[in-house]
Amino acid sequence: MEVGSSMRLDELQPGGRALISEVRGKPLFISRVCALGFTPGTEVLMVRNHRRGPLIAYLRDTLVALGRPEAAGVRLLARQQRPVAEERG
Amino acid sequence: MQAIEPGAELRVALAGQPNTGKSTLFNRLTGLNQHVGNWPGKTVEKKEGSFSVNGFRGQVIDLPGTYSLTANSLEEKIARDFLINQGADVVVVVVDASQLERSLYMAVEVLLLPVKVVVALNMVDVAEKMGLSLDSKALAASLRVPVVPMAAAKGRGMEELLETLIRVSAQAGPVQERGARLEQAFEEMVGSVREIIHGAVPRPYTESWMALKLVEQDGEAAEIMKARLDDQSWRALQDLLAGRQDALAAGSAARFEWIKEALSSAAQEKERQTGVFTRWGFDRAATHPLWGKLIAGAVLILSVLATYIACLPPMTLGLGLLIMPNILRNALSGELPGWLLAMVCDGILTGLGVATCVAAFIAGVFLVLGFLEDIGYLARLSFVFDRFMRRLGLHGKSFIPLTMGFVCNIMAVTGTRVIDGWRQRLITLLLAPLVPCKGLLVVISFVSVVFFGPDAALVLAALAVVMAGQLLLTSFLLRRGLVKGEDCGLVMELPPYHKPNFRTIWSYAVSRVRAFLRHGYWIIVIAAFFTWVGVYYPDGQIETSYLARFGRAVEPFGRLMGMDWRLLMTFLVAFSSKEATLGAMAVIYGAGNTSRTAIEGLYMDQGLMMNIQTQLGAFLTTAGISQASALAFLFAIFFSLPCLGTLAAIHAETGSYKWTLGALAYYLFTSVFMGAAAYQAGLLIFR
Ligand SMILES: Nc1nc2c(ncn2[C@@H]2O[C@H](COP(=O)(O)OP(=O)(O)OP(=O)(O)O)[C@@H](O)[C@H]2O)c(=O)[nH]1
Numbered sequence: 112m113e114v115g116s117s118m119r120l121d122e123l124q125p126g127g128r129a130l131i132s133e134v135r136g137k138p139l140f141i142s143r144v145c146a147l148g149f150t151p152g153t154e155v156l157m158v159r160n161h162r163r164g165p166l167i168a169y170l171r172d173t174l175v176a177l178g179r180p181e182a183a184g185v186r187l188l189a190r191q192q193r194p195v196a197e198e199r200g
Numbered sequence: 201m202q203a204i205e206p207g208a209e210l211r212v213a214l215a216g217q218p219n220t221g222k223s224t225l226f227n228r229l230t231g232l233n234q235h236v237g238n239w240p241g242k243t244v245e246k247k248e249g250s251f252s253v254n255g256f257r258g259q260v261i262d263l264p265g266t267y268s269l270t271a272n273s274l275e276e277k278i279a280r281d282f283l284i285n286q287g288a289d290v291v292v293v294v295v296d297a298s299q300l301e302r303s304l305y306m307a308v309e310v311l312l313l314p315v316k317v318v319v320a321l322n323m324v325d326v327a328e329k330m331g332l333s334l335d336s337k338a339l340a341a342s343l344r345v346p347v348v349p350m351a352a353a354k355g356r357g358m359e360e361l362l363e364t365l366i367r368v369s370a371q372a373g374p375v376q377e378r379g380a381r382l383e384q385a386f387e388e389m390v391g392s393v394r395e396i397i398h399g400a401v402p403r404p405y406t407e408s409w410m411a412l413k414l415v416e417q418d419g420e421a422a423e424i425m426k427a428r429l430d431d432q433s434w435r436a437l438q439d440l441l442a443g444r445q446d447a448l449a450a451g452s453a454a455r456f457e458w459i460k461e462a463l464s465s466a467a468q469e470k471e472r473q474t475g476v477f478t479r480w481g482f483d484r485a486a487t488h489p490l491w492g493k494l495i496a497g498a499v500l501i502l503s504v505l506a507t508y509i510a511c512l513p514p515m516t517l518g519l520g521l522l523i524m525p526n527i528l529r530n531a532l533s534g535e536l537p538g539w540l541l542a543m544v545c546d547g548i549l550t551g552l553g554v555a556t557c558v559a560a561f562i563a564g565v566f567l568v569l570g571f572l573e574d575i576g577y578l579a580r581l582s583f584v585f586d587r588f589m590r591r592l593g594l595h596g597k598s599f600i601p602l603t604m605g606f607v608c609n610i611m612a613v614t615g616t617r618v619i620d621g622w623r624q625r626l627i628t629l630l631l632a633p634l635v636p637c638k639g640l641l642v643v644i645s646f647v648s649v650v651f652f653g654p655d656a657a658l659v660l661a662a663l664a665v666v667m668a669g670q671l672l673l674t675s676f677l678l679r680r681g682l683v684k685g686e687d688c689g690l691v692m693e694l695p696p697y698h699k700p701n702f703r704t705i706w707s708y709a710v711s712r713v714r715a716f717l718r719h720g721y722w723i724i725v726i727a728a729f730f731t732w733v734g735v736y737y738p739d740g741q742i743e744t745s746y747l748a749r750f751g752r753a754v755e756p757f758g759r760l761m762g763m764d765w766r767l768l769m770t771f772l773v774a775f776s777s778k779e780a781t782l783g784a785m786a787v788i789y790g791a792g793n794t795s796r797t798a799i800e801g802l803y804m805d806q807g808l809m810m811n812i813q814t815q816l817g818a819f820l821t822t823a824g825i826s827q828a829s830a831l832a833f834l835f836a837i838f839f840s841l842p843c844l845g846t847l848a849a850i851h852a853e854t855g856s857y858k859w860t861l862g863a864l865a866y867y868l869f870t871s872v873f874m875g876a877a878a879y880q881a882g883l884l885i886f887r
């Protein structure tokens with residue numbers, strides 16, 4: 112895996128959306144984060160992210176607070192400028 | 201599984217993610233017919249209850265709220281083992297209709313097990329308000345289990361749920377396997393694993409579940425199979441599974457795909473950002489780095505006020521017990537032998553009074569805490585103080601238990617159950633004795649005002665600064681090396697706000713108080729009794745009592761801190777209970793109009809302050825205690841001998857003598873060390 116090719120969740124600006132590419136960390140962390148909905152391919156919306164302190168992301172109808180070090184374990188595919196339209200019908 | 205006859209017992213388990221309304225449903229079903237205990241050998245709460253409707257009697261068990269059923273956390277393992285071992289005839293998975301996609305995740309986890317399932321589609325009232333229309337029939341059809349729409353908080357859907365439970369439990373025959381949908385995600389991998397483990401899977405596990413969990417790198421599944429497989433098969437299995445660290449995440453993604461599919465027919469399309477964001481206006485402020493802290497501060501202050509009001513009624517009971525000795529003594533002196541009267545009054549009633557007052561406080565605190573939790577605000581507190589707690593090497597979830605420590609350290613220690621991740625929890629509960637409880641704060645402020653007058657503020661400031669330092673140091677020591685284990689940091693749902701449900705709040709507080717009455721209460725009572733024995737025997741004179749003899753014996757040691765036997769005795773009493781400290785001082789220094797062995801009515805702060813403030817203050821200043829000794833005393837009891845009740849709580853929560861005695865030894869050492877340092881400093885300052 113090339114280092115630096117992906118963005119970390121804590122780098123996503125408030126209001127930004129992106130797709131999750133992978134989650135890294137210990138099994139407990141991965142299982143917790145995945146069960147809350149952070150699975151590869153899911154779109155997250157950053158709701159609150161200050162330079163320091165924990166952040167809040169929104170996905171699957173849920174607001175999730177993540178500590179800053181924890182958020183770094185969630186990797187994003189790429190920055191997406193436009194909101195992604197829902198494609199379910 | 202046999203059909204349930206009228207009159208037979210139906211065993212129902214409630215599973216579901218946190219905040220989906222399990223406890224609300226549990227309370228609806230059982231009323232106050234419930235029992236709270238611990239899972240055997242674990243410090244996770246086990247709530248059981250019973251109900252009886254139309255001749256059907258049933259037992260309900262409220263499983264720990266968990267997001268999934270992996271083997272990675274204690275709660276999940278408990279829920280999973282219970283379900284796998286057929287602990288229930290029917291499993292009700294409670295899901296939140298307003299957060300359906302996420303809360304169905306747990307339903308899928310349960311569906312993978314060979315158990316009868318009913319999905320309780322809870323909070324449909326909220327979903328309706330959000331303009332979400334859900335077709336429970338369609339959902340039931342695609343999940344292939346009954347789905348009952350309901351609103352537990354309002355009692356909606358309860359009959360249908362019960363009917364469904366009875367109907368489902370009566371179905372004969374084995375439960376169909378439902379995991380095929382997931383196995384596709386791993387293509388032939390699951391099949392290959394199944395081939396290897398075929399015939400070796402111990403009951404009650406099923407082959408398909410075991411195979412799936414093995415693929416998903418589940419540690420416990422691997423352990424079980426390692427013991428069952430021969431070397432060759434085990435190696436083949438490992439080769440097959442190697443290098444699939446991503447499988448856990450892939451499996452989760454597949455579960456969500458399954459859910460999406462099931463929902464595509466059941467849920468009407470909706471605007472993505474409604475619902476959760478309808479109250480974002482308040483959350484925007486409540487989670488703001490500055491405003492959020494101000495709101496949190498205001499909430500905390502209001503909470504303290506509310507706690508005092510809420511605990512007032514039961515507190516009168518405790519205070520009544522504390523006044524009793526006065527009445528008894530007047531009424532019965534001369535009629536009873538002296539030792540008996542003293543034992544009843546000083547040895548028993550005072551202890552009961554103090555413990556009752558603490559219980560009253562616990563009731564108040566948990567009513568308020570339960571309220572904050574129930575409306576959904578509590579998680580915001582953890583969020584707002586996360587950054588602050590990180591400076592101590594902890595994270596946001598430690599904030600609430602440690603804050604409760606200001607009321608009572610016993611509560612702080614048991615309160616650490618909100619923290620997920622054993623390591624973080626252990627560190628937090630070992631730090632709890634550093635937080636000065638309200639009993640201690642009364643002693644500290646009283647003694648410092650008596651000895652230092654206007655300079656008391658300086659003394660208190662010094663204590664606060666040193667406390668910050670010791671917190672940092674202790675936390676550092678614990679994190680580096682002492683405490684091992686796993687921790688997932690702060691990963692926390694911020695639940696949507698709800699109207700408070702007073703039934704839930706009430707039963708929460710009741711269960712906490714009951715837990716205290718079972719344990720901590722009696723420790724306080726017993727400690728008070730033995731303290732009395734120590735000051736009364738052998739001859740009813742405190743100066744020559746056992747405790748005094750002990751104090752004299754260790755006096756050379758006390759010289760280090762400039763403390764004579766009387767201060768040392770006070771110190772020992774503080775170990776039994778911080779609330780007793782001033783009362784003991786009054787007796788030991790012979791203040792007040794009480795008999796010289798009575799630690800009467802002086803235990804609790806309010807009564808205490810009225811009774812002895814003036815006399816004790818005057819006495820102490822003429823008792824020949826130097827300012828340096830007083831300073832030493834303050835530092836020694838502040839840093840920070842845990843009381844017996846706290847030690848007992850540490851033992852109950854860790855189940856380990858090593859940690860309990862380790863904590864005692866460490867805090868005893870810091871206490872003596874700080875006392876000695878303060879004495880030396882005092883000698884220089886107050887020459
Ligand atoms: N509007 C509405 N609120 C509900 C309903 N059921 C539960 N609630 C509220 O949802 C919140 C969470 O309910 P709980 O019963 O404490 O949830 P739980 O699943 O036991 O949560 P944990 O104990 O954290 O696992 C509370 O504020 C309840 O009052 C419902 O049907 N409708």
Ligand SMILES: [Mg+2]
Pocket residue numbers: 222223224265
């Ligand atoms: Mg609950």
